[in-house]
Amino acid sequence: MLKRHGLFWLKTCPRLNVLQKYSILIPHSFIIRNVYQRRQYAKGRRNQVVKKELKPLKFPIPNYISVNKLANLLNCRVEKLIKDLTALGFENITTTYILSKEYVELILQEYNFALPSLSTSTNLDNVYDELKSPVNPKLLTKRPPVVTIMGHVDHGKTTIIDYLRKSSVVAQEHGGITQHIGAFQITTPKSGKRITFLDTPGHAAFLKMRERGANITDIIVLVVSVEDSVMPQTLEAIKHVKKSGNELIIAITKIDRIPQPKEREKKIEKVINDLISQDIAVEKIGGDVQVIPISAKTGENMDLLEESIVLLSDVMDIRAENSPKTIAEGWIIESQVKKQVGNVATILVKKGTLRKGKILICGNTFCKIKNLIDDKGTHIPEATPSFATEVFGWKDVPHVGDEIIQVKSEAIAKKFISKRQDLVEVQKNSSTVERLNEERALAKENHHNKDKDVDSESQDATQDNKLDAGPKNINFIIKCDVSGSAEAVSESISSLGNNEVRCNVISSSVGIPAESDLKMAQITDSTILCFNLGNLPSEVINNRAGIKIKQYNVIYKLIEDVTETLTENLKPIFEKKIISTVDIREIFDFKLKKKTIKIAGCKVNNGIIKKNSLIQVVRGPNDDVIFDGTLSTLKHNKDDVAEVSKGHECGITFENAFEGFKPGDKILAYENVKVPRYL
Incomplete structure (x- = not known):
């Protein structure tokens, strides 16, 4: 027994190996006492770790705070806090360095403070997620497919819709090109089934609008002219299709312009081969993408296109929730300010049903539905999934592409909008804080490397260089009929310029230029660009301040004019x-x-x-x-x-x-x- 205990102790205590070497017998009481003490010590250490108490946090965590002020709150020396921050991976830390809320929380954890539960979202896209309800498979019912028609300029996209709905949308568009996202629900003439079509503009300036159309759709019909084959916007549309993962149908248009059968087959074959070279798995090579040659002008093979869309939607088994308890959701397709009725938004319903009196929240605004109007201008009692409808009653014009969610009351809507606006403010402040930290780090480096006199001279020189080096800003204010066009125009011209002169968009909004727009243009020396606003009031055109106001109906003419203005301002x-x-x-x-x-x-x-x-x-x-x-x-x-x-x-x-x-x-x-x- 003694020997066993002795061996045990010698194994657990390397310092006593010398005793084993000289065969010295260890008293039994000594072994037991030291083994017991070692076990008790280990047990006490474990209890000490477990029973370590967190300090209560006696102050609210600010969104931003400097290092020296945080040290005062923590009641510790600034030098120690800077040392700990450096150990955590922070670089160029000074006493005036500004820390964000996330970093402050990390530091508080290191200093063993109890933090409150963090339930608030810091992502603008997820602010309204808690308002959504989970999908209930038992309530899923079939809905009409949402079909987006995409393709290059003047390849016949809108003409297809004109044929299906027996209208003349293309005749209403300036320059013969579509400059809005048109949302229409039609009952197909042959099958009698409903299909919602989104007609996206093909001009390069409307890239964002086309991308948005591809992201909220079920099926994409890619229109390719048999005369031109694959063009730049066709390639762009193919990228959107691949990115979105939607089902695809190819419609080769304008076949009526090639009456000879052999010549037509040769042209169609060329288009198909061009599509195959872009990794489109058409049926010819064993893929599942249907290719249908059509003529929307004569109606040739239009029944096949309709049949293909209906068949593909049946195979996809497209469904959505639609019950009295379902929370309505959808997307803003278009938004604008209309005379006499105010702010209007076109909504594509994703799930649920929109009815008069319901409260909708979207971005930083909300709406109590006053009226619902379909694409024909008719008042409707409700809008079900896949239906596109104009909704009246918005407090402000919602942003195109934003998601709408139904809420129970205006109080809830205002609460979440306030929460979202706080996050927007935090994000704005974040960029400002980063800039301040960079400037202070640079100032500290200059202070260590140069004398005060030299440093002040270099700072003056740097400021002078900054004033001279930057490109000259040519300011514009954009006013459009709908927010989608305002976004497209802003995206198109904001990238124009070079290292000498650049286009600077001061603001972009919908509606006729107001007094505030004229004052802003006067202050910033801006030109107001009006797109698709029709005849402007004489007091706007002949304003007292002499502000330049230019009007356009076709976007490429607007872009050309802005380019010419920038060119005139280049240094001679x-x-x-x-x-x-x-x-x-x-x-x-x-x-x-x-x-x-x-x-x-x-x-x-x-x-x-x-x-x-x-x-x-x-x-x-x-x-x-x-x-x-x-x-x-x-x-x-x-x-x-x-x-x-x-x-x-x-x-x-x-x-x-x-x-x-x-x-x-x-x-x-x-x-x-x-x-x-x-x-």
Whole structure:
């Protein structure tokens, strides 16, 4: 027993290995006592860790706080806090460094403070998630498919919808191109089933609108002209299709323009091969993408396109919740300000049912539904899933592409909007705080590397360089009929410019320019660009402040005009063009009352020299410039003349009493010619 205990103790206590070496027997009581003490010590250490109590937090956690103020709250030395922050991975920490709320929470955990439960979301996109209800599979019912028609400019997208709904939407569009997202629900003539179509514009400026259309749809019909095949916006649409993961149908349009069957087949084959080269798995190569040649003008194969959409939607088994208890959700397709009715938004319903009197929340605004109108302008009692409807009653114009959610009351809507606005403010402050920290870190580095006098001079020079180095801002204020167009115009022109001049969009909104817009334009020296606003009131066009207001109906004309304005504001570059050369042959001294002046006796070799000409006096084989300026006098014989032509002699004196010329020097008369510049 003693030996067993002894072996046990020797194994657990390496310091006593020497006893084993010399075969020294250890008393039994010594072994038991030390084993017991070791076990008790280990047990006490475990209890000490478990029973460690968290300190109560006696102050609210601020969104932003400097290091020295946080040290005061924690009642610790600033040096120790900076040392701990450096150990946690912070760099360039100073006493004035500003910490965000997330970093403060991390520090409080390290200092063993009990933190309150963090239930608030810091992501703007997730603020309203708790208002949503989970999907109940028992309440899912079939809904009409949402079909987006995409493709290049003038490939016949809107003409397809015109044929299906027996209307003429394309005739209402300026320039013959669609400049809005049109949402229509039609009952197909052959199958009698309902389909919701989204007609997205094909112009490059409406990229965001097309992308939005692809992200809220079930099926995409990609329109490709048999004459043009795959074009830039076609490639862009293909990217959106792949990114969204939606089902795809290819419609090859305008086949009526190629009446010969063989030629038509050859053109269709070329389009299909071009699509295959873009990794589109068409049925020809064993894929599942249907390709249908059609003519929306004559109606050829339009029944096949309709049948393909209906069949594909049946296979997809598209469903949505629609019961009295379902919380309605959807997306803003378009929004605008209408005369007499106010703020209006077109909503595509995702789930639930919209009815008059319901409260909807979207972004930073909400709505108590006053009225619902369909795409034909008819008042409707309700809007079910996949239905597109205009909703009246918004407090402010909602942002296109935002999600709408139904809430029980206005109080709940205001509560969540306030919560979202707080997050928006935090995000704005975050960028400001980052900039302040960078500036303070740079100031600290300059302070250590330079003397105070040198440092102040360098700061002044840096500020001067910043003022001189930046591109010149040409300011614009955008006013459009709908928010989708305002977004598209802003995206199109905001990227225009170079390192000398750039387009600066001050604001972008819907509606006719108001007094506030005119004041903002006056303060910022902006031009107001009006898109699709129709005839503006005379008091707006002929405003007292003299603000430039330009009106457009087609977006590419607006872009061209903005580009031309930016080009006009580029710094001018001049080239010297020699218009005459004059030889200085002799020097004459002419005595006045108090002084003697030198006159250059010259002969004009070519061209015409004028009294107001810009001139250079050059010398030697390399034409070294010894004077650059203008003439003081130009005489022929004893008469002052305005100009002297080739072959004639003249007497010349120069401005600033320049008399450093010699016989053999040349006078070059030149003019500065402005060089055309382009962005």
